Amino acid sequence: MFRPSPYEALQVLPPEERELSWKERLLLASGPLLSWYRREKRDLPWRENRDPYRIWISEIMLQQTRVEAVKPYFFRFFEHFPRISDLAAAPEEELLKCWEGLGYYSRARNIKKAAEILTEKYNGSFPESYGEILALPGIGSYTAGAIASIAFELPVPAVDGNVLRVLSRVTGSFDDILKQSTKKKMEALVSEVIQPGSAGDFNQALIETGAMICIPGGAPLCSQCPFFTVCAARSQGLTEKLPVKTPKKKRKIEEKTVLLLEYQDKIAIRKRREDGLLASLYEFVNVPGQLSAEEAGELLEQEVRPERLPEAKHIFSHVEWHMGGYFISLKEMPETLPGEESGPALFLTWEEIRKEYPVPNAFAVYKKYLDQRYGGEEE
DNA sequence: AAGTCGGGGGA
DNA sequence: TCCCCAGACTT
Structure with a gap:
């Protein structure tokens, strides 16, 4: 008489073959991820210290903008505006001239608005709560999470395009990463696994993985990836299929x-x-x-x-x-x-x-x- | 949910 | 060419 194995009866695989849950994948990898990041991270100007002003400006400049494009602007910016109060006091046109060529000029205008709020309401420094940071002009969920975690070690997610790509591959998700519902899901995942005490490095490690290993528009460098052993896309040969992104309209x-x-x-x-x-x-x-x-x-x-x-x-x-x-x-x-x-x-x-x-x-x-x-x- | 908002580098 | 980049904001 045929009798199914306990694993078949339960519709699960034995531990060594069983598909890992998304949470198991992320938790198993978090140690190697942090070690990898601390060993391999790029030496970038905004990583010199955790000054929230510098973190803020770097995150705004980096919105939809490549690291190499940002660097010269980043240096020049602090020559013009060494303190937040300098920013608040400067004419908008001076700020725009400093931003000339970087694109998305509303970022510069919002920086000035935020600087005025920081100067008047927060005595020229940054508030240390996620909600207050998020409320500042030009700061959305990603940037708020980045500032809060990197500058203040608050255990909140910072999910950008890099992180969406990494997480969609690691968890094997076919959700369209351009949909805001997908971003919310991924933020929820990170919230569940982020470790208090290393939140800033954890978020930056996810971002760094996306920028250096799990790269856009090319084959990922899986052999060097801290997620190698747990990545669903790699083990199932899906790195070409993921992430899913809907095509854009014509100009x-x-x-x-x-x-x-x-x-x-x-x-x-x-x-x-x-x-x-x-x-x-x-x-x-x-x-x-x-x-x-x-x-x-x-x-x-x-x-x-x-x-x-x-x-x-x-x-x-x-x-x-x-x-x-x-x-x-x-x-x-x-x-x-x-x-x-x-x-x-x-x-x-x-x-x-x-x-x-x-x-x-x-x-x-x-x-x-x-x-x-x-x-x-x-x- | 879809449109708007820059510029540049690489495939 | 086309895609995408450490996204946010408006409609």
């Missing part, structure tokens, strides 16, 4: 014509509106559509000879600018300038603009042209 394309208007050796720029793309930054005069030299000339209502400039393409997250351009020397100052809402234009020397006014890199081709025409950085 819209916008045609523009950039006009470098010169009047008595000065160039026209104007401030962009305070909301939307590249908010509050400065730009060269431009109009929608690709204009011919004749059409461009007619906009100025005076006798001009537009010189054709190189075309340029700039890709943002969700929109693409295809730009043509003209350099136009004006004989007289026009009443109004062409452009969408035609805010008041400023005529300034290129030297002044380059030093003082934040002009985003979307205009890099035209900035470079002016560098050559008027002399910019020495070659």
Whole structure:
């Protein structure tokens, strides 16, 4: 007579073959993970100490931004704003100039707002509770968790894209990591296994694993991974399938014509509106559509000879600018300038603009042209 | 839940 | 080309 083994009857495998639960996987690996991190971690500027101000700024700069891109900005930032109170006192434009080229400029504006709150409400230092940190502008669940755990050793999760990728592979999860429900699940997992006393290192170790071992857009370096023995994706050959991410939408394309208007050796720029793309930054005069030299000339209502400039393409997250351009020397100052809402234009020397006014890199081709025409950085 | 918000580096 | 990066905020 057939009798199922106890394991079959219970629908479980014997311990050595049984699938581990997500919690067992994470708990078993946490020791090796911490040892690996403390041995192998990169020497990064924001890891010199646990000053919450430095941790904060680094975490904001690192949002959707690579480590190598952040480094020069990180150093320069603290030369300009050594203390939080310097940040609160500085004009927003000075902060934006310091942020020029880094992208996602609302981060800079939110830093200033938060600095004002820290200065006024918290006496220029950081609150030491997760909720109060989370309430600051520009700080969401990830950044709050990072600051709270790294600077203050609070046992809270800090789940970013790296951690989502690592955890989806280690636990063998097919949940779409772009969904916020998945992020919440993963935060709950980390909350259950994070060790008080090493929360900062634990979170950073997960992040470091994602950045160095369980890398995006390539085969993970499983042989070096602290999760090697417990990783579901590795043991089941699923590292190619995980993590699951839904495809993105296509970008819209916008045609523009950039006009470098010169009047008595000065160039026209104007401030962009305070909301939307590249908010509050400065730009060269431009109009929608690709204009011919004749059409461009007619906009100025005076006798001009537009010189054709190189075309340029700039890709943002969700929109693409295809730009043509003209350099136009004006004989007289026009009443109004062409452009969408035609805010008041400023005529300034290129030297002044380059030093003082934040002009985003979307205009890099035209900035470079002016560098050559008027002399910019020495070659 | 879906859109918006930069820029650059690597496949 | 396309993808993705130590995400947050608005709608």
